[in-house]
Amino acid sequence: MTERDKILHRLAEVFKARDGFLLAIHQNPDGDGLGSMLGLALVLLGMGKEVTCYCQDPTPDYLDFLPGKEMVRTAIAPEASFQVVVALDCGDAARLGEAERLLETAQVVVNIDHHVSGKPFGDLSLVDxxxxSTAELLMELFERMGAELSYEAAVNLYTGIMTDTGSFRFDNVSKNTFRAAARLVDAGVNPWEIYTACYHSYSLGRLKLLSLVLATFRPALKGRVGCLRADDEMFEATGTTRADLEGFVDLPRLVKGLEVSLLISPKENGVFGVSLRSNGRVDVAAIAERHGGGGHRSAAAFRTEERPEKVEREIIGELARVLEDL
Ligand SMILES: [Mn+2]
Known part of the structure; x- marks a missing residue:
């Protein structure tokens, strides 16, 4: 038995033997976070278990179609307690919102994730x-459990894989990704339907926001780095919110020769978010980690209280050193 087999076996036992589950994902939920949580929730409900789903922030509009999304709570009753807390798609317990405090009182803490983490947590971790995507990891687990996948669960899991792979384009796609997707299509998922529900869902305001953000594009380091900015005035002028920026940071990567794109945008309380994307050669998770954030080799983010101009200069400086060595 490999180490992986042992973990899958133990996880399958926890899900079969225990009851009273709290599933929780990172703040600012994305398709993989929500899709994984709802996919697992629907499987557990199908097994007759009691399940609570929690995310600190509401579901973004483009994921409104996810079956079961009405189950997701943005608050947890103070007196609530759970046998098992399952953290999904979350490399840092501090991003679990209210669920973080329940990690201490739970009998078992399960961590299923695919992020680089500076602070591993959980009694039982399936982290790779x-x-x-976390959804792809769950597919491995479900296969091991012999779990039945309803159409509704399959839609959620497919959405998780599709969104975290840029619709099966990114360098994190493997043959296992396609195998998992094929099993979900077997369960009734229509790929075109999910793709259009997710991505052909712009409001007119969002398209205008995209034009404003793209107009800020500035190349740096001889076109190997591309910078985008967003500000609150843009949201106001287009009737959009920060959530409407989803995916915009990926667009500069279409430029030939570009290695890294970054988008700096306002978060709450004067804090700025910096999203980084790499075309594969630069490890942007390493940069994000140095600034207190994290992510994956080719997609990472951090938050900062510094002014956008200053943080942009700093990142470009760091990238200049990294790109020199390539
Ligand atoms: Mn993910």
């Missing part, structure tokens, strides 16, 4: 940074 080489896997495309």
């Amino acid at each position: 940074v080489s896997v495309s």
Whole structure:
């Protein structure tokens, strides 16, 4: 039995033997976070278990179609307690919002994730940074459990894999990714339907926001780095929110010769978020970690209280050193 087999076996036992589950994902939920949580929730509900789903922030509009999304709570009752807390798609317990405090009182803490983490947590961890998505990891587990996948669960898991792989384009895609996707199509998922529900869902305001953000594009380091900015005035002018920026940081990567793109945008309380994307050669998770954030080799983020101009200069300086060595 490999180490992986042992973990899968123990996880399968926890899900079969225990009851009273809290599933929780990172703040600012994305398709993989929500899709994994709801996919697992629907499987557990199908097994007759009691399940609570929690995320600190509401579901973004483009994921409104996910079956079961009405189960997701943005608060946890103070007196609530759970036998098992399952953290999904979350490399840092501090991003679990209210669920973080329940890690201490739970009998078992399960961590299923594919992020690089500076602070590993959980009694039972299925963490693999080489896997495309948390949803793909769950598919491995479900196969081991012999779990039945309803159409509704399959839609959620497919959405998780599709969104974290840029629709099966990114360098995190493996043959296992396609195998998992094929099993989900077997369970009734229509790929085109999910793709259009997710991505052909722009409001007119969002398209205008995209034009404003793209207009800020500035190349740096001889076109090997591309910088984008967003600000609150843009959201106001287009009737959009920060959540509408989802995916915009990927667009500069279309430029030939570009290695890294970054988008700096306002978060709450004067804090700025910096999203980084790499075309594969630069490890942007390493940069994000130095600034207190994290992520994957080719997609990472951090938050900062510094001014956008200053943090942009710093990152470009760091990238200049990294790119020199390539
Ligand atoms: Mn993910």
